[in-house]
Amino acid sequence: MSSDHRRDVLNRVRTLVVKVGTNVLSTDDDRLDADRIASLAEQVHAIRQMGIQLVLVSSGAIGAGMGLLGLKERPKDLSHLQAAAATGQAHLIHLYDKAFRPHGYHAAQLLLTANDFKNRSRYLNVRNTLLTLGEFHVIPVVNENDTVSTAEIKLGDNDRLAAMVAGLIQADLLIILSVVDGLLTGDPTDPDSRRIPLVERFDDDLLNLVGASKSSRGTGGMKTKLEAVRTATAVGVNVMIANGKRPNVLSELLSGTDTGTLFLGEGDGVSAWKRWIGYTMPPKGRLVLDAGARRAVELLGKSLLAIGIARVEGDFEKGEVVSLVDADGEEFARGLTNYDTKATRTIAGKRTDDIARELGSVPYDEVIHRDNLVVISLTK
Numbered sequence: 001m002s003s004d005h006r007r008d009v010l011n012r013v014r015t016l017v018v019k020v021g022t023n024v025l026s027t028d029d030d031r032l033d034a035d036r037i038a039s040l041a042e043q044v045h046a047i048r049q050m051g052i053q054l055v056l057v058s059s060g061a062i063g064a065g066m067g068l069l070g071l072k073e074r075p076k077d078l079s080h081l082q083a084a085a086a087t088g089q090a091h092l093i094h095l096y097d098k099a100f101r102p103h104g105y106h107a108a109q110l111l112l113t114a115n116d117f118k119n120r121s122r123y124l125n126v127r128n129t130l131l132t133l134g135e136f137h138v139i140p141v142v143n144e145n146d147t148v149s150t151a152e153i154k155l156g157d158n159d160r161l162a163a164m165v166a167g168l169i170q171a172d173l174l175i176i177l178s179v180v181d182g183l184l185t186g187d188p189t190d191p192d193s194r195r196i197p198l199v200e201r202f203d204d205d206l207l208n209l210v211g212a213s214k215s216s217r218g219t220g221g222m223k224t225k226l227e228a229v230r231t232a233t234a235v236g237v238n239v240m241i242a243n244g245k246r247p248n249v250l251s252e253l254l255s256g257t258d259t260g261t262l263f264l265g266e267g268d269g270v271s272a273w274k275r276w277i278g279y280t281m282p283p284k285g286r287l288v289l290d291a292g293a294r295r296a297v298e299l300l301g302k303s304l305l306a307i308g309i310a311r312v313e314g315d316f317e318k319g320e321v322v323s324l325v326d327a328d329g330e331e332f333a334r335g336l337t338n339y340d341t342k343a344t345r346t347i348a349g350k351r352t353d354d355i356a357r358e359l360g361s362v363p364y365d366e367v368i369h370r371d372n373l374v375v376i377s378l379t380k
Contacts, residue, residue, distance in 0.1 A: 005198055005264065006256050009238045013172045013254070015053045015134075018044075019162035022059040023179045024244030031067040032060060032088075034095055036245075041099035043250040044139060048105075050254070053134040055169065057142045057162040058096070064088030085146035096141050108138045111145035117164055117280045127168050159228035167235045167275045174232050175253060176225055177244030182261030183222070185209065199263045202233050229263050234376060235275045236265040270374065278334045278374030283323035285314025285341060286331075287367070294326050297333055298375050303366035304335065306355060309348040315341050322368075335373035338364040 020040065027033050040056075047054055062081060065088030066074065075081045089111070097107035110129065116122045133140045144161055159176060166174040183206070186193035199206065210222040229239045242249055242260030252259055270278070289297070293308020304324065316322055318340045324333040337344065344367060346358050355362045 003256065003258065005200075006258070006262055009173065009262065009264070010254060010256055013052055015055075015169060015171045015173075016047065017055045017057060017162055017166040017169070017171045017174045018250065019057040019158055019174065019176045020059065020244060021158070021176075021178050022063045024177050025058070025060040026063050026067075029067065032064045032092060032095055034099075037095050038099045039247070040250070041096070041103060041105075043248060044100070045103035045105070046251060047254060048139075052254075055130055055140045055142060055165060055171070056096075057158055057165055058092065059143065059158045061085045061088040061092050061143055062146060064091050082147050089143065089147065092143075093141060096139070100139055105137045105139050108133050108140045110140055110142045111147075112142060112161065113145050114281065117168075117276075120276065123168070123276060123280070130165070130169050157224050159224045160231065163228040163232040163237075163239075164280060166232050166237045166239075167279055170272070171237055174237050174239045175250065176228065176239065176241045177249065178222075178225065178241060179243060179245055180222065180241075181243045181259070182241050183209065183226070196261050197258060199261060201266065202230050202263060204230075231279050233263050233265045235270055235279055238265045239263040274374045277321060277336060277372060278376050281321055283314075283334055284316035284320045285312065286323045286325050287312060287337075287344070288325055288327065288329075291326070294324075294332060297324065297373065301370060303370040304368040304373065305352060305365070306344075306347040306350050306367050307352070309344065309367065312341060312345045312348055317341075318343075324368075324373075331376065333373060333375045335368035337368055339367055 025032055025036060044054055044056070062074065062084045065071075065084030065086070068087050068091060069084060071080075071084060075084060093107055093109045100107050110126070112126065116126050130140055142161065142165055144158060162174060162176065165171075180188050181195050183196045183199065184193040185196060186209070207223060207226055210226060225241055229241070232239050240253055240260045240262050242253055246252065246259065249259070287304070287309050288311040289304070289308050290310050293304065296302040296308065297304055310327065314322070316337060318338060319336055321334055322337045323331050324335065325331045339347070343359060347355050347367075350358060352362070352365050
């Protein structure tokens with residue numbers, strides 16, 4: 001059955017996002033592996049020849065900068081990290097452009113921060129740029145802008161960035177290239193661990209299969225990859241995790257070879273508007289709902305009314321994304337709030353008819369309208 005799923009998924013691929021990890025691109029002495037980049041470029045060319053549009057999300061700038069600057073370990077302070085990123089990014093994009101040129105392509109560099117996804121206008125501009133580049137002999141190479149990123153605007157890791165880009169352009173498939181063969185049943189160093197070829201539906205129990213360790217050069221580990229998988233599959237994107245150090249791994253995956261792990265996207269996905277609300281940015285605050293309100297929102301498709309709010313947490317403005325949780329703190333939905341923190345606290349638990357008395361008017365009947373609300377976790 002796994003081969004049937006792979007064939008069905010691959011036959012529908014028209015838009016592809018490939019994420020390449022730092023350890024895939026780096027040599028043992030913390031320099032970029034030009035031969036591997038050349039091999040990736042050759043495989044990307046073959047994919048484009050199949051009529052598939054491709055966006056590359058590539059790590060490696062900080063690792064490359066470390067090698068060029070003679071740093072023996074990843075810097076801990078922000079200024080040295082940014083210096084390494086600035087130095088390495090120029091080298092990284094140069095090697096990609098050099099590798100693509102023999103195949104008739106240019107490399108286009110897009111450096112993004114969380115603000116590019118948080119702001120709706122900038123979000124759409126990034127989407128339009130990526131889609132327009134697909135009209136030309138250009139391979140978009142996306143990376144987080146580590147030269148300016150701070151805690152407030154940092155995405156966290158390129159696994160998350162790749163999932164967000166895949167959702168942004170409504171990709172059919174996201175391929176995450178790491179240095180493991182896929183999702184395993186246990187620790188990669190355990191000889192009894194086995195590769196799981198197919199995951200039909202993402203379950204949070206999968207996170208228990210992996211630890212929280214990070215790679216030596218990059219920022220991610222298998223746990224961050226699974227969190228990215230959860231984000232991507234929730235909006236209908238199929239995901240593969242595979243070993244990027246395998247020769248011709250992209251060609252193997254797209255030809256249907258049984259390698260890596262395939263995670264199936266859920267359903268037909270959601271609209272671009274709701275993808276942006278539910279899966280792009282971390283919420284600013286939390287609304288704790290009673291059981292009746294959770295049922296109305298999650299199962300009956302209703303808007304959120306003030307009467308169902310038991311508690312308000314965090315600090316947010318009108319129009320920002322907030323998280324909806326139950327009394328146990330389990331998040332099940334996100335949405336754009338019609339009221340800021342102060343007003344929401346004032347009307348929480350009140351009937352709609354009482355809002356005017358509390359606020360002097362009733363700007364909105366709903367705290368969150370159904371059109372601006374996304375259920376992200378169904379009751380099991």
